[in-house]
Amino acid sequence: MDIELSPADKAFREDVRAFLRDHLPDAVKAGAAATPSVFVEPEIGQAWNAVLDAKGWLGYQWPVEHGGTGWTPLQRYLFEKECAAAGAPNLTVLGLKLLAPVLWTFGSEAQKARYLPRILSGEDYWCQGFSEPAAGSDLASLKTRAVRDGDDYVVNGSKIWTTHAHHANGMFTLVRTNPEVKKQAGISFLLIDLASPGVSVRPILTTAGDHEVNQVFLEDVRVPVENLVGGEGEGWTIAKFLLENERGGSCHAPKLGYDLAQIEVAAKSESDGRGGALADSIDWRRRLAKARLGVEALEMIELKIISEIAKGRKPGPQTSLTKLLASNLRQEIDLLAVDLFGIAGLQLETARPLYGDNAPEPVHSRAAQVAAARYLNSRAWTIFGGTNEVQSTIIAKSVLGL
Structure with missing residues (x-):
């Protein structure tokens, strides 16, 4: 390489x-x-x-x-x-990096012409309706049902952990169109207008105080058949394609490296509790070095994947490795940020937003004010997009051949 x-x-x-x-x-x-x-x-x-x-x-x-x-x-x-x-x-990854590749790969010409320009212009803001109360990691067990009725599907069910559904005007979702076949074979991919009668969105507040996710309820929602992407029963194939893009569609190392660099700079002016700067503490420098090595190793893997893509090859199961490593590093770096500010890093301001003229005044600094909330929010990294356990299983089977 x-x-x-x-x-x-x-x-x-x-x-x-x-x-x-x-x-x-x-x-x-x-x-x-x-x-x-x-x-x-x-x-x-x-x-x-x-x-x-x-x-x-x-x-x-x-x-x-x-x-x-x-x-x-x-x-x-x-x-x-x-x-x-x-x-x-x-x-805004959901429309730009998840739905858009699905549309140009599996969508009809009419769907491409309608939706792709509106994603770029910002006219459409999408959310992803995959997980359900009883179907998270075992996504194939989803129960949201879509029954064909003339030129419409009638959809009933609910989706959960639906990020930014309260902002979105559309949801791309997996529904069960055939309950009589193997569960993966009976799933289809449907585009739902969230302004449709029968759609309701209920907020879920996280432990960090963020309103980021929601539960979406679908009660006799009529969706035009023309909003089916691909054919009936192709939803599982499309979902695997989309999840591969979600796990490997971007490089995580640059952002992780930036956040770590911000922590390194801030440590020069934070006390170690013994009259010196935290940046001079041997234990602190050891933790930073460990995280830095992790970020650099991840970057090498991501560059290797980029090299493969440049040769016309698909990223494949290696994206599960980058997702696993990035999730663990994200949590490690966010814990460093909390520890960086000591007691000030433990403050948990639940008001939102933490930017702009109406943001609450920080006790110590804006970075310290964000630290605890960001740490709590990042606990979800090892869950969303496929849990660490799911990624480890994929790596064991597809990469290591175990």
Whole structure:
């Protein structure tokens, strides 16, 4: 694997850096830094999306024919790394990186023409309706039922842990269209307008105080048959494709590295409790070094996957390895942030948002105010997108051949 940058790639990186210096709004950057959850609020995320869309860079992972940039896998990585290093917010992944690839791979021409431009413009804001109260890691056990009735499906059931359903106007979801066959074979992929009669959204507040997830109830919701993506019974195949993109569609190491660097800088001015700076503590430096080595190892794996993609190969089960490592590192780094600020890092402000003119005043600093909430929020990393146990099983079977 050759990770040396060509002159063209170095020039591309400088172009991205210059753009970020000139066009990343301070308010957006501050909002991202003061957001505890992995999903930034739409007022922050959509504002940054609009800046990138105006530049033509929002669909940087998309095919050119659908509004993409035509960048190489390495250029996409460089873009993500520079965005992370500049403190830019995460993009709204659900529409851009999960649904969009499903549409251009499995969707009809009419679905592509309708939905893809609206994802880029921000007209449509999507949420993902996969998990159910009795179907989480065992997703194939889902019970939400869709019964064909003329030109509609009538959908009944509920979805849970539905991120940003309270902001979304659409939900891509898995439904059971045939209960008589093997459970994976009876699942279909459906697009649901959340303004439809019979849809209700109930908030779920996390232990961090965030309203990030919800339970969505579907009672006799009529969904046009034209909103079926692929054919009936193809939902499981589409879901596996989507989850592979969710676990490996972006590189985690740049953002983890940025957050770790912020902690390293802050430690220079935080007390070790013995009259010195925490940055000079041997135990602290050992913890930082361990985390830094983990991030660098993850980056090497991600670059290896990028190298494979550049050769036309699919990322495959290695994405489960990056998801597993990134989840554990995310929690390790967020614990470092809590420990960095000592008692001040234990404050748990439940008011939201923690940015803007109406944000509550921090006891110590804004970073300390966010630390505990972010740590609690990141406990979900080892659950969402497939639990650590699921990822370990995939790695054991598909990578190690056990």
